Structure formats: structure tokens, C-alpha cells
Amino acid sequence: MPLIKDGRLAEDRWTPVADDEAIGADIDPIVSLERWQAEHETLSGRNRPIGLRLRSDQSPAAVAEEVERFDVIALEFPKFTDGRSYSHARLLRERYGFRGELRAVGKVLRDQFTFLLRCGFDSLEVADERLAEAFEEATSEISHVYQRATDPGAPIWARRHGPAALGSEAACTGS
Amino acid sequence: MANTRKKVDGTPQVVTANRLLEGDVVYLTASGGWTTEIGGAVVIQGDAAEAHRLAEAEQAVAERRVVGPYLMQVANDAEGPQPLSQRERIRARRGPTAGSTVGSTLRQAAVGS
């Protein structure tokens, strides 16, 4: 599937592997939470980067203590109407301090790109390469936001009052 | 929502949908067009005709003429096809049975009672 990263089509060096599939010595795998938990020792012992894939019904709290082990975490959107991964992404970024690549996989629409970026995703797996061309427009249609989220963008209320109104404790964005 | 109701084999049916642009209720005609008059709808009986007409309707969806086509049961006598359920009777009359406000010319007697 085409991958959009930092707003452009990007090479995907990661290989999603099924739970019963052998992991080749020369690949960087993305594994399920179940596999990660079952083969924790072996996977940690590999001398290569590793990625984790979470279903939308799997809370990232399960890996809260070990997020730094993953170079990429992929959060699934089984349907574009399943919005759990937006919250999971924010928790990973803002609470558990995940700084690696946060990837949205599954069903995501052009009209959701901005929401995804604002919740901390930085890469998107899309159904069609043409969506990469639409990325710029899709993420610039609405340039104002009313609430603080993971992204560093200042909400309208902060811009109304200037930096003084931000207070001493700005949101922890984890980045 | 628009749906296909359970049907007894051989019950006459018509295909209905809404026009994409206006939202109007329309019925598939024998020539593959769409009409707002249920009297002009092509009456379908049997599985083969059903499949053929539904395929025509899906084509119209692809051509962005209509949305949400479905089969609907009708009574079919000398007066032509007529809807059986209250919902379809109201759709077929192309407007509410009860007017918007006092003095409204839209106000008419209740359907089917």
C-alpha cells in the first residue's frame, strides 16, 4: 500500500508479518501485540528495528512502559468511522512519550488527514497514490483550530490573546 | 432507511431511488429512465427481471443519476403499480400528507385513511 510520510509518497522499509509467519533475518517487521507479548525475548534479541501494530480495540496502555523499543507503531482503522485510534495516538504521543513513526493503517479518508496529523500521526497508509497529491490541499483547507491537541499548532484562543495567555504550562506534546 | 423488504415469490415490484441532484423520489421505467410518477414505473416479476433491472439501477448510480436504489413491492392492477406500505405511499405522493402551517395549500387529507 502507498505510504504518505511528511506529506509525500515514501518508500516503506517495514514489512508487516502475520503471527504465524517466519521473520526473515534481513527484514524490519511490524508485529502484532500478541506476537510481541508471546515472543518478547526473541524479538528483543534481534539486532534490528521493530515495529508494532495495534488493533483499534487494543489500548496502547499495554506497551506504555516500553514504547521506546519500537521505531514504528501502526494503529489500525478497520473502518474510517472507528475513531478509537485517534485517542490511542494521543496517549502514545502525549502520555507515553512515543517519538517514533506513528502510522495510520487501514481505512482512512482524505478528509481525515488533518485530524490524524493533529492527533500525532506522521505517516498514513492510503489506498491510492493519488491521495498523496491531494495531501497538501486536504491538510490546508482548515487552517484554524479551536482546541489544543498533539500538534504544536496554536488554537484560536491562544492566538487571540497572544503568548501571555498560554500560561506557564503549555500542553505536553511529547515532541 | 431504504431497504428491500421481504417478498413473496412472484410479487410485483418496482425499483425506486432518489435523484442525486434534487433528492426527488423516482422510479425506474421500462426504457431504463427514471420518472417521478409511480404509474410510469416498470413492474418486475421474477428473479431474472429483478436482477436485470437492479443492474440497470446500479448503472444509474455509477452514472451519478440516482442514489440508494431498492426494490419495492407494489399492487399491480388496472390502475398500474401502487405502493403497499404507508412509507411508500407517502414517498409516491412526493410530499407530506400534512401541510407545513396553518393555511398552507399543501395540507391534504391523510393518506390511506
Add this chain to the structure above:
Amino acid sequence: MYRYDEFDADFVAQRVAQFSGQVARRLSGELSEDEFKPLRLMNGLYLQLHAYMLRVAIPYGTLSATQMRRLAVIAREHDRGYGHFTTRQNIQFNWPKLAEVPAILDKLAEVEMHAIQTSGNCIRNVTADQFAGVAEDEIEDPRITAEIIRQWSSLHPEFTFLPRKFKIAVTGAPNDRAAVRFHDIGLQMLRDENGEVGFEVWVGGGQGRTPVIAERIRGFLPKRYLLSYLDAILRVYNMLGRRDNLYKARIKILVQQTGVEEFTRLVEEEWQQIKDRGFDLPEAERRRIEAYFAPPAYPAAETHPAALRAAEDSDPGFAQWLQASLAEHREPGYGIVTISLKPIGGAPGDATAEQMEAVADLAERYGLGEIRVSHEQNLVLPDVRLSDLHALYQGLLDAGLATANVGLVSDIIACPGLDYCNLANARSIPVAQRLGERFADLDRQHEIGPLKVKISGCINACGHHHVGDIGILGVDRKGEEFYQITLGGRPDEQAAIGKIIGPSFSYDEVTDAVDNIVETYLGLRQDGETFAEAYRRVGLDPFKEKLYAAH
């Protein structure tokens, strides 16, 4: 009232442009109906039985005369000359064409209105007490809070694809006119022992298929923590709310299945993590919004105008209208006037373009140019000088808007029902019209006294039948319309869900059935008891016995 600054205006303009692009992509075929549907719904555009329907938000039910005139223009130019005010303080246009919707949204944006999040599984239009800012019993104007929530919820990146729709209501007074206990979140303003104003937080109320009275999860939330606390509730719901079953997806089911104690613990735990982390509004912004709702400087007005007394004596129609329509204003010499959108034989909540313009004119002439929309589908002029009441009444008479039935048996709440709605099982409007005609005699209505009849055309309960003194629910029996009757529901601080009285009635029987219930009440009431009071004393049985005796 609130006015957009350049940021608000730009935000809405960008949203209109974005939606126009989505419509263009649909018309060009780039988007299929399946892809377009959630996008159009997020902007309040439905495909109903006969046509598209556009639902426009009237945030917390407040409109200026200018905005009302614009709604009239849209009704005239893009609809069939009328609009429908809903139980959620929105207005619905029933006949727009898809390609014209962007133009309608442009016209709305020019007067600081929009259709953002009037549908979809997101945070919907926030509702409030229609007497906000002028009610005698008010602690603080709830619209300040509602406007803060409106802004915060607009295109919220985390909470736009919730398990199901999400409705928030705010009341600033102990007498709850906003039905906060029947919302996903209800906020009731109160003072703590130190006199600080904050919120009592209610969660998990709702009507629909499973009516539930909300649970109180917090006795006092300081105002400064409003948004972080809402974030915490919504986050818990977004992560844990059921997504496997449409009918179990509302937060009320999560609260019930988790248990209110555990649910509260989860929310509080989440909140501890995010409070004081910059998600709440700074004080300066709260004060900025507050300033828009500061009470106007009311010119002094006579508190007991002699002319008013004289008009009451000489014009019995006026006296009767006054009795039904006038509520106490916090400012001496002023009154709050409810304008009935329930003319006998009319469709509840409908207003023609001409009527909208008449109300706008009257709001400017006899009020301060502001209009409210109530969840009971009436309009309100919040600031009328007592000495102007008779002139206002005459103006309303000319516009066909002076029905003296506010709060009475023919002031019926009704959803659009099967005449318009794709979800409905039975018609609501003609049932309301027949009831209106049956009880047309205003003297009889005043004799019956306060009585709320509420009609829904399906189990989604948009007509609030669960909380009517008499609730009527339309059901489909083999393609024919039947109506189930409930008694004893209440939306206010004494929240109660109506009880089903017995087997349902056909379309032709339901008017007689309601009449029978009203007659039973008149026969058993004591010392001026209202219907609700009498019901509480005697319960369902006496009504049931009389109603089914003849069957």
C-alpha cells in the same frame, strides 16, 4: 449575544469551502455515495424521504433578528417557503437541492451561522435553557459555557468519529428547562459552599430506544476545568464505548455496563492526567466570551403599566394569550414572551418565511433584537417591555403567531415523522394536528392547564415522547401506523421516564385515546392539581382502567 471575530469567521468560511469541495467531488464522481454520506452528514445534510434535508445549527437557541431574516431568505429561495424548528434548537430545511447547498452555507456564514456537526457521530449542537440570561432563577448565563463548548467541539480532531452521536446541554438555573438529565452530558450550574460557580456534571442520559436518566458523576466542577473534564469524559467514551452494536453505542450504555462508580473512576483518573496541562481555556478567553453575554443596559420600564391592565380587561383574547405566553424576567418592567409555533391544525415547529420575518421585526420593535428557539419548538422574545405586550400581541396576531396555548395540551412537540423522515415508522404531524383540532377550544385548554403532549414517529424519540406528560410513539405494524401511549414522563429536574399505558392505538383511535386520558384527569384532579401532580398521586391505573374499559 456572541459575535464572530476574524478567526471564527475565517474558520466557518474555510469549512464552507471544504464542504463545497466535497460536494463538487461527489458531483464529479470522485466520491461515491458511501464515501460522501459521512461527509455530508458531518455538515448536517441528510437524504430524507422526498428530498435532501439541511439541518442548520442555532447554537444554544439564540438568534439575532438579522439571522432570522436570513433563515427566511433561505426558506424562500432554496426551500418551499418554510422551515422546521427542532427539539434540539436547530432549524431544518426540507427541500434543498444538493448543488445549492454550498450557496446556502455561504448565505448562513455571512450572518455567522453554520451547519457544522448537526449530524454524524460527533459532538452535536450544544443546547441551553431558552430563557438564558433573562430567567429570574438563573445563577449564570449558560450560553457562556455553551459557546465555549461550541468552539472547543468544532472539528475536534479526537472526537469526530465517536461510537455514536453526542449531545451536551447546559442549564444555568435550578429549574431545568434544558432537560440536562436526558443528554449524553448535562451540565447544571450551581454554587459551592464558598459561593464559587461551577457545574454539576451529569452523564449518560438519553431517550431513544433505551431511555435513561443521567447519573451525576461530579457534584462540583470549577468552571476553569470545563474543557479538560469534557476531554476526559469523551476520551473514556471514545476508547471504551461499544462499536459492535448501533443500539448500544451511546454513552448511556457504557455508563450502565461499566457501572457509574467505575465509569466515574475512569473519568477522574483520566482527568487527573490532563488537568492543568494547557487544555483548558485561559481566563482571558473565558472573560472575552463572557463579555458578549453581559446583560444589556435595560432602559427603565414601568413595572405595572396601567395600559397593560386596561388591555387585559378589554381584550379577553389578549388576557388569555398573556397568561400562557408570559414568563417572569429578571429585570423589573420586562417580560419573556414565548411565541407558539403550534397554531391549531399546524405542523409543530414550522414557520413560514413571512412568519420568520415578522418575528424578526417584532424582536427589533418590542425587544432588543434577540430571538430564542426552545427545545419545545417555540420561539421566544426574551426582552419585552411590559408596556409593549399588547402591541406585540397584535403584531403576532397579524402574523398568525398569537395562539394562546404555550404549555397547554395543544402545544405539542412532534418530530417530522413519516411525512418527511427516512427513519420514521409512523406520521407525527397529522396526529398533532388532529389533537390540536380536538382541543381547539382555548377555554377548555386553559381549564385543562399545563400538559405536555410529545409525539415521536419512531423509537429514536426526536419528539421526546419518553418525557411527555402524555407521550405518543408511532410504531409500524405490518406497514400500518400504530401509536403507543406513555404517561408520566418529565424532562426537568424531577426527571422521569413515561410508563406505557397498554396496547397501542391505530391512527384513527389515538385522538380519542388522548381525549379519554385528559377526561380521566379532569375527573380525578384535586385542588387545581396539574396533570403531572395528579399522575404522581394516582399513578397509571385509573387512566388505564378508563382508557381500556370500552375496548
